[in-house]
Amino acid sequence: MATKVVVDLRSDTVTKPSEAMRASMAAADVDDDVRGADPTARRFQEEMAALMGKEAALFVPSGTMGNLVSVLAHCDVRGSEVILGDDSHIHLYENGGISTLGGVHPKTVRNNSDGTMDIDSIVAAIRPPGGGLYYPTTRLICLENTHGNSGGKCLSAEYTEKVGEIAKSHGLKLHIDGARIFNASVALGVPVDRLVRAADSVSVCISKGLGAPVGSVIVGSKAFIDKAKILRKTLGGGMRQVGVLCAAAHVAVRDNVGKLADDHRKAKALADGLNKIEQFRVDSASVQTNMVFLDIVDSRISSNKLCQVLGTHNVLASPRSPKRLVLHYQISDDDVQYALTCFKKAAEQLLMGSTELEHLAEQLLMGTTKNSYGQ
Amino acid sequence: MASKVVDLRSDTVTKPSEAMRAAMAAADVDDDVLGADPTAHRFEAEMAAVMGKEAALFVPSGTMGNLISVLVHCDVRGSEAILGDNSHIHVYENGGISTIGGVHPRTVKNNPDGTMDIDKIVAAIRHPDLHYPTTRLICLENTHGNTGGKCLSVEYTDKVGEIAKSHGLKLHIDGARIFNASVALGVPVDRLVKAADSVSVCLSKGLGAPVGSVIVGSKAFIDKARILRKTLGGGMRQVGVLCAAAHVAVRDTMGKLADDHRKAKALAVGLKKIEQITVDPASVETNMVFFEVMDPRISPDKLCQVLEQHNVLAMPANSKSIRFVVHYQISDADVRYALACVQKAIKELLEGSTELGHSINGATKSSYGH
Numbered sequence: 001m002a003t004k005v006v007v008d009l010r011s012d013t014v015t016k017p018s019e020a021m022r023a024s025m026a027a028a029d030v031d032d033d034v035r036g037a038d039p040t041a042r043r044f045q046e047e048m049a050a051l052m053g054k055e056a057a058l059f060v061p062s063g064t065m066g067n068l069v070s071v072l073a074h075c076d077v078r079g080s081e082v083i084l085g086d087d088s089h090i091h092l093y094e095n096g097g098i099s100t101l102g103g104v105h106p107k108t109v110r111n112n113s114d115g116t117m118d119i120d121s122i123v124a125a126i127r128p129p130g131g132g133l134y135y136p137t138t139r140l141i142c143l144e145n146t147h148g149n150s151g152g153k154c155l156s157a158e159y160t161e162k163v164g165e166i167a168k169s170h171g172l173k174l175h176i177d178g179a180r181i182f183n184a185s186v187a188l189g190v191p192v193d194r195l196v197r198a199a200d201s202v203s204v205c206i207s208k209g210l211g212a213p214v215g216s217v218i219v220g221s222k223a224f225i226d227k228a229k230i231l232r233k234t235l236g237g238g239m240r241q242v243g244v245l246c247a248a249a250h251v252a253v254r255d256n257v258g259k260l261a262d263d264h265r266k267a268k269a270l271a272d273g274l275n276k277i278e279q280f281r282v283d284s285a286s287v288q289t290n291m292v293f294l295d296i297v298d299s300r301i302s303s304n305k306l307c308q309v310l311g312t313h314n315v316l317a318s319p320r321s322p323k324r325l326v327l328h329y330q331i332s333d334d335d336v337q338y339a340l341t342c343f344k345k346a347a348e349q350l351l352m353g354s355t356e357l358e359h360l361a362e363q364l365l366m367g368t369t370k371n372s373y374g375q
Numbered sequence: 376m377a378s379k380v381v382d383l384r385s386d387t388v389t390k391p392s393e394a395m396r397a398a399m400a401a402a403d404v405d406d407d408v409l410g411a412d413p414t415a416h417r418f419e420a421e422m423a424a425v426m427g428k429e430a431a432l433f434v435p436s437g438t439m440g441n442l443i444s445v446l447v448h449c450d451v452r453g454s455e456a457i458l459g460d461n462s463h464i465h466v467y468e469n470g471g472i473s474t475i476g477g478v479h480p481r482t483v484k485n486n487p488d489g490t491m492d493i494d495k496i497v498a499a500i501r502h503p504d505l506h507y508p509t510t511r512l513i514c515l516e517n518t519h520g521n522t523g524g525k526c527l528s529v530e531y532t533d534k535v536g537e538i539a540k541s542h543g544l545k546l547h548i549d550g551a552r553i554f555n556a557s558v559a560l561g562v563p564v565d566r567l568v569k570a571a572d573s574v575s576v577c578l579s580k581g582l583g584a585p586v587g588s589v590i591v592g593s594k595a596f597i598d599k600a601r602i603l604r605k606t607l608g609g610g611m612r613q614v615g616v617l618c619a620a621a622h623v624a625v626r627d628t629m630g631k632l633a634d635d636h637r638k639a640k641a642l643a644v645g646l647k648k649i650e651q652i653t654v655d656p657a658s659v660e661t662n663m664v665f666f667e668v669m670d671p672r673i674s675p676d677k678l679c680q681v682l683e684q685h686n687v688l689a690m691p692a693n694s695k696s697i698r699f700v701v702h703y704q705i706s707d708a709d710v711r712y713a714l715a716c717v718q719k720a721i722k723e724l725l726e727g728s729t730e731l732g733h734s735i736n737g738a739t740k741s742s743y744g745h
Binding site for chain 2: 010011013014016017022023025026027028030031032034035060061062064065066067068069094095096097100101102207213214215230233234235236237238239240241242243244245248
C-alpha cells in the first residue's frame with residue numbers, strides 16, 4: 001500500500017468541507033438568524049426555494065429535523081396518521097421521533113425493491129373519513145427519493161405525481177424525504193423542481209453527497225415554512241449566526257451538484273469490478289445512483305470479517321448485511337481501483353483462514369465497524 | 376451621528392471574531408454522528424472539565440439544551456418539573472417540554488432576585504397520589520434573565536440541590552449565562568454548579584460564538600442526551616466547524632465578561648442621571664440593565680423607535696420597561712453614545728419633535744427572553 005489515504009465507503013455523510021467552503025465560512029456576512037437577520041441564511045434559503053420550485057425554504061441542522069419538522073407541521077392536529085414505507089429512513093432511523101415527540105401515528109406500507117410503494121396499497125392504507133371512532137386521521141403521505149435501503153433507487157417524476165394525485169384527491173399532504181433528491185434528479189435527467197412539483201414539502205440534505213459540513217433544507221409554501229420555523233425553534237434548531245453554515249451549504253450546491261453524475265459512474269465501476277470477484281455479487285442493473293449493495297456469495301466469508309480485513313487496508317465499509325458501499329466526490333477513480341484490489345485481497349485472505357486477523361480485528365472494532373444506521 | 380449601530384437588544388447578536396472565523400476555516404473535522412469529529416470531542420471534553428462534570432454535549436441552541444435536559448431527567452410518562460413562573464424555559468421555549476416532551480410544568484413564583492422561595496419549592500413537590508403526576512426535576516436559571524440578569528448564589532444553589540436530593544429529584548440549571556454569574560459572584564463555575572445534575576450553557580451569547588450551547592452532566596446522562604439530540608434533529612455532521620469557534624469563544628471572551636458588567640453599571644449610573652428615567656444601579660449584577668421611563672407620554676415602544684433612528688437598538692422588556700444588554704462588542708464609547716441618544720430621544724419625544732415611523736428590524740418587538 002503506497003498511500004495512507006483512507007477510502008471511506010461507509011456513507012456520503014463523511015464528506016469533509018472543501019477549501020472553498022472553509023473560506024466562505026470564515027468570510028460569511030452574519031447576524032442573528034433567530035431574529036431573521038442573517039443575510040447569508042436568507043440568501044441561501046431563497047436560493048434553495050427557487051431551485052426546488054417552492055415558495056420558501058428553511059435551513060435546519062439535520063435531515064432528521066427536516067423530516068420531523070415537516071411531518072409535525074403537516075400533522076399538527078392530535079390524532080394524526082402518516083403513511084410511509086416500512087423500509088423508509090423516517091420509520092427506521094429517526095428514533096421514532098414523529099411518534100415519541102410528535103404524537104403522530106405511522107401507517108407503514110411495504111416498500112418494493114425499487115423504492116416505491118404500490119399505489120393501491122397506499123390507497124388502502126388511507127383511513128376512511130367517518131371511521132372516526134376507532135381510527136386516527138390520515139393527513140400525510142411520505143416518499144423517500146432516492147430510497148436508501150433499497151440501494152439508492154430513484155422514484156420517477158411520473159410515480160411521484162401519481163402519489164401526489166392520490167394525496168390531493170384524499171385531502172392529504174405529500175412530503176418527500178429528499179435527502180438525496182439531487183442524486184435522483186441527476187440520474188433521471190429530470191430537473192429537481194419538476195421532480196418534486198407534486199410535493200407539499202421536501203427535505204434536502206446538503207451534508208451528504210453535496211459535501212457541506214452541516215445541514216439540510218426544508219422547502220414548501222410560505223405558510224408551511226412559517227409553521228416550520230416555529231417548530232424548528234421548539235425543537236431547539238434555531239441557531240444564531242447560522243450564516244457560517246449556510247455559506248458552506250451554498251458552496252456545496254454551487255460546486256457539487258455537477259459532480260453527482262461522476263459518483264454514479266464510479267458506483268457502476270465499483271459494482272462491475274466487484275462482480276468480477278468470484279466471492280461477491282452485485283446486481284449491477286440496480287445501481288442507479290451512488291450506492292452499491294454487495295452480496296457475499298461465499299458462506300466462508302462473513303460481512304463482519306470482511307469489514308475488519310478491509311479496515312486493515314484502510315478501506316472503510318459498514319459491517320451491515322447486505323453490505324452497502326456509498327460513493328461521493330471525495331472518492332477518486334484511483335480510490336475505486338484501490339478498493340477493488342483490497343476487496344480481492346480480503347476475499348483471498350479470508351478464504352485462506354488467516355488467524356492473525358483475529359488480533360487485528362479486535363483493535364479495529366473500535367472505530368470502523370459501527371452499524372451504518374441508515375446514513 | 377455615528378454610522379455604527381449600537382445594538383443593545385441582546386448578547387445573542389455578537390458576531391464571530393476573526394479568531395473564531397479562522398478557527399472554523401481550519402477545523403479538523405469528521406462525522407460527529409458517527410462519533411468521529413475530533414474538534415467536537417476535544418471541545419466537549421474541555422467544557423466538561425471546566426464545569427466539573429463527567430461529560431458534555433454540543434447542541435445547536437440553549438432551547439435544545441434545556442429541552443434535552445428536561446426530557447432526559449423526565450423520561451417516564453407522567454412526569455412533572457418544578458421551575459420559575461418567570462423562567463426562560465417556561466415563558467420563551469414554546470412550551471416544548473410539554474408539547475414535544477409530554478412533561479407537565481409546576482411553576483413557583485420567581486422573586487425579583489431570580490430565586491424561588493425554598494419553602495414554596497418544597498410545597499410544590501408532589502407526593503404519590505392517584506391525582507398527581509410525579510415530580511422528577513427542579514430547574515433553576517442562573518443568571519435569571521427576566522429579573523435583570525440576577526445571580527443565584529452558590530449557597531442558594533446548594534440548598535436547592537439538597538432539597539432535590541432529599542426528595543429523590545434531579546436539579547437542572549439553565550445556565551445560559553452561567554459564566555456571567557460565576558464572574559459576578561467571584562465563584563469558580565464548577566463550584567457554582569456542583570449541586571446540579573445537569574447544566575445548559577450558551578456559547579452564542581456573551582461569549583460570542585456564532586452558534587451553540589453545551590449540556591454538561593454525568594456520562595450516563597450525556598449518553599441519553601445524545602440519543603435525544605439525534606431524535607430532535609440536532610445531530611450534526613462535521614460540527615467541529617462550530618465547536619472550533621466555540622472553543623475560541625470560551626478561551627478569548629470569558630475574561631471580558633467582567634468588563635461587560637462594568638459597562639452595564641456605567642449605563643445604569645448614566646441613565647439614573649436622566650430625569651425621566653427610573654433605574655436602580657444597585658440591582659445591576661451582570662450585563663443587563665432594566666429601566667423605566669416615568670413620563671406617561673413616553674412608552675417603551677416609542678422610546679425604542681426613536682433610539683433606532685439614532686442607530687441605538689433596544690427592546691422593551693414589557694409594557695413599562697426597556698432592557699439594555701451589554702456584550703464585549705459594545706465599547707465604552709458606545710455606552711456614552713447610547714446614553715447621549717437616550718437623553719436626546721426623551722427630549723425629542725417630550726417636545727413632540729420626532730416622526731415615529733414604522734420601525735425597522737423589529738426593534739420594538741418584545742424581548743422574547745433573549
